[in-house]
Amino acid sequence: MTGYPGFRVGDRIKYYRKTNGNRSQAVVAGLCGITERYLSMIENGQKTPSAVVLSRLASELGVPIAALLSDSPGPESVATDRTAPGIARALMGYGRPPISTPVVAVADLRERVEQAWRTWQTSKERFTEAEATIPALIEDVEHALRAYRRSNDRAARRDVLRTAADLYGLLRSYCRRAGRLDLSLMAADRAVRAAEDADDPVCIAAAQWNLGHVLLSDERDGAVREAKEVALAAVDQIKSETSTPQLTAVQGALELVAVVADARQRNWWQARERLEKRAAPLGREAGEGNVQRTVFGPTNVELHAMSIEMLAGEATEALRLADHVDTTGLRSRERRFTFGLEVARCYDLRREDAAVYVHLLGLEELAPEDLVHSPQAHGLVAGLVKRVRPTYKQQVTELAGRLGVI
DSSP, X not given: OOOOTTOOHHHHHHHHHHHSSOOOHHHHHHHHTXXXXXXXXXXXXXXXXXXXXXXXXXXXXXXXXXXXXXXXXXXXXXXXXXXXXXXXXXXTTTTOOOTTSOOOOHHHHHHHHHHHHHHHHHOTTHHHHHHHHHHHHXXXXXXXXXXXXXXXXXXXXXXXXXHHHHHHHHHHHHHHHTTOHHHHHHHHHHHHHHHXXXXXXXXXXXXXXXXXXXXXXXXXXXXXXXXXHHHHHHHHHHHTSOOOHHHHHHHHHHHHHHHHHHHHTTOHHHHHHHIIIIIHHHHHHHOSOOGGGOOOSHHHHHHHHHHHHHHTTXXXXXXXXXXXXXXXXXXXXXXXXHHHHHHHHHHHXXXXXXXXXXXXXXXXXXXXXXXXXXXXXXXXXXXXXXXXXXXXHHHHHHHHHHHTOO
16 A cells, blocks of 8 residues: 555544543554554654554554545544533633622631542542532632732731632642643633742642643643643742742652653653652652642652553553552542553553453442543543453443443
8 A cells, every 4th residue: 555645644543542542652553563653654644554554553543444544634632521511600700709799718718628629539429529519619719819819918818819729729630630621721820820829839839730730631732841841840949948848749749740741752761760760759758648639659659650651551561560559548539540540551552351341340439430531441441342252242331331432
């Protein structure tokens, strides 16, 4: 096969690689028996795949060959929007209370935000519960911010700003998981601004950590590099402050953002070195904790070591590392879910379908709403449906139906 005039096959391969599990070029290339460089050249239009390679790519990406040979440009990647309308409206300022409405006491706002975070990190039904309580919380916090903007009570104003930064950190996470990266970025920006107005170094560093995570999820060219730049600039700022245990923990979390950015850019050895020489010592110094909801500590460092190998396509090494990780003590159900999902992805790389299915069932028990909201989980299930053995095809099909994959 010499070419497909007018066809942008490379664009479509890249699109389906990202949307059907968001797997790296290294992973897909390895499973198709070609080099990562060759796949990169195909996606960039520098090489045209043979019929055999095209067939392997289509099978691996879970699409018909015809989907890769369409004569139209590759479709834009569009995330499924599962954001609650009430949260979106509140974030954009609709229905805000009149200025004459009594302001909720700062201590009460702080407790409500703390409770929202506890729910978000620990509840199986965290999306449903957040959607029920957060719209009113956004309105009350924003109302307090307006009321205290020119207040002479500097301590109360600072507490309101810290509370707002914490709330918008939560909303960054919710909106990203719900498929609204635009709202996630807006929430992260508001968190940074509130933290800076509060002049709280720990709060500022945590807000930059939140912003880094939004950029890691952004598919724009250069966004991952920006995430690393944001994280390392925040690390430099921390180093100019008086050291505290809280700053140490957030610095470690920021280093992990840079680690992920290196891995996403396929700088595997750089990612491993940063993890070993920068993040791991900070993890040992900070100990297990949850400063500013970063869940940073030795266990999170171990999880990232496993993630690097998974992203590099080294499934066997990733699973070896996973065998030594105990996530039961982590305070974040979301982080435990992410670890379990990455283990499932490693088994998917090895085509151990039964293990993939078992781990997906475990994730459904651990965090059912997260499974429903995860495009990567949907990609794993869609792949299973296409190739599963008849002996448990019905069970896999039922799981796909519960997730809305089919």
